[in-house]
Amino acid sequence: MTWMVRSLLLWALLVVGCKHAEPVVATPTPALAACDARQAEISKEADQLAQPWSIEQHLAKNFPDLKVSWLMPEGLYQKYVVQTAAKNFGRCDDTACYLFAAPSAVIQEAVNKSMTGGTHAPDVLGQALGLPAKNFEGPLRMMTLDLNASGTCARLPVDSDPGVWKCQTPEDKDCFKFGGYTSGGVPEVMVINAPVAQTTVTEIP
């Protein structure tokens, strides 16, 4: 009888032990899994430079719903997106199209805060996003993309990305500092090949 109890106990321990020994398979964030080999390599190098920070932590902390947004003046949107029938947003070269984007909730909150009497106040919007008011004069368009639903790649921006204007002094605004935050302290990511067809475009009068 004692032998049977011991055997049962041993069997139970083995089962529990085996369950604990099951390998944990880490599922990469879809936005990272969507990157091609070139962008995955750049992302890996950026993560090494940002240690102990990483794009995985950055997305989890600042982009929990994986929705990103960015702003363009109406005229710029018409000239560079509508009239060219662009397939992707951003600056395109022979490798990809590169676009800076912030958490949608942050941009939306800044826009809401700036709305007075049916139009936005450029100075309020600029202050909320830590950027010069002149960047927000006139009607704007706010673009929103769900990285997860669209299967779009995102990584930390790096110095060599098209459009990077490196800050020269700590006081510089509207320039690039490595680490995933704008010079105004807004979280940002580099979105690769953001598809126009899957982006929601909202008018901001």
Add this chain to the structure above:
Amino acid sequence: MSQEQVLYQSPLLYRVLREEDGALSIEVVVGGIAMHTVRVRLTVQEAEAYAREGSAFTDRLAREIMAQPSFGGRAR
């Protein structure tokens, strides 16, 4: 009505323009999460380089302007 003529539009987000007075200029989209444009008039040497090299030259020039949007005080 503007008589401005678009000579070249790049997927890198810039345009080469011939302005009303015949001068060449480059309009470049700068900025990150909030984009805007700056415009720089080409010097005679830059216009010659554009005539010689085409978009290879303006690609380089546009990247320089993106990296420093005031472009030494030349941007408007």
